[in-house]
Amino acid sequence: MMNDQWIKVRRDLHQIPEIGFKEFKTQEYLLTYIQSLPQQNLTVEKWRTGLFVFVEGKKGEKTVAYRTDIDGLPIKEETGFEFASHHEGYMHACGHDFHMTIALGALTEMVNQPPEQNVLFIFQPAEEGPGGAELMLESDLMKKYNPSSIFALHIDPKLPVGTVSSKPGLLFANTSELFIDFKGKGGHAAYPHETKDMIMAASAFNVQLQQVVSRMRDPLKPAVVTLGKMEAGTVQNIIAEHARVEGTIRTIHPDSMDLIKQGIERILKGIETRFDCQTSVDYGANYYMVHNDAEQVEKFKDVIDNSDISYQDAPEAMTGEDFGYFLKGIPGFMFWLGVDSPYGLHHNQLNPKEEAIEVGIEAVTKMIYSES
């Protein structure tokens, strides 16, 4: 396929973003495309809203796995693209439309020119949450295919097109979601002394939360705590009886995660006493760090050095990726693919350059063909 045909696939997928475990149209689109390929060395199996696609190699002594994520985000797209999301309030703002297109491109090449070794393409749901990787890793299908190595990519808006980047060891952080509810006695805005104001409670919590990283965490162990959403109240003249904050915790060291959670819970105890209210905390999805296998990264570097693509050493990032679970079970790595967008990941105007699709397909296929 020429690049403009891949651009069409990317744009088709861009129009149908769906959130974790609801990727029904996406799965259908992927299946329709995959079923249009010659099927002689292919086995396609559904797993919830994802897919396992096995390509039998010529020797077939071992299996290398390549994973793409397939879900979108609950963000209202503001790109103004003619191919913008058809799903109001949802957008492929993390590049999974690119990731899927590149996986389909690499799969097509594997079908047309079978590799020496088997390849397992994993189309994984729910990367943004609640997490599909850990469940897929534990699935019977994964046990059946039992890959000996695994890799994946993520688009990088800050890198130029034609560049990939990775590093041995830690690439992405450990993450935990954070959801906290505050409940108290609401009431008339004119009688604050008869109420427990949950806007005040949540606001006081947010201010104290900043001290978890600045005062409770070991400064030599990097961490981030961010609240991305806050909701409270019903109308301007009623004191809110309920407030909710939603956020994420990121740490480089797995043990810092527990300490930060303990710090949050201590602050919440204080908030309960001070505001005479109840709080409840839920840590949602927790992702294990992405820790790259040094040998696999070295091999990838060699493969890229023998191509027109440039390789850069990547810094560690506070991004999270449940691909880390696959790497906990199988040696492998993740790399960044340069897409040169003025807007970053999770931005409503993310605009990755489509020329990067071909670069991604080349990097992935070259890595797979290097398995002799």
Ligand SMILES: CC(=O)N[C@@H](CCC[C@H](N)C(=O)O)C(=O)O
């Ligand atoms: C690559 C990327 O942007 N990944 C997401 C993963 C989200 C994990 C989870 N929902 C959380 O917020 O902890 C990221 O936000 O880094």
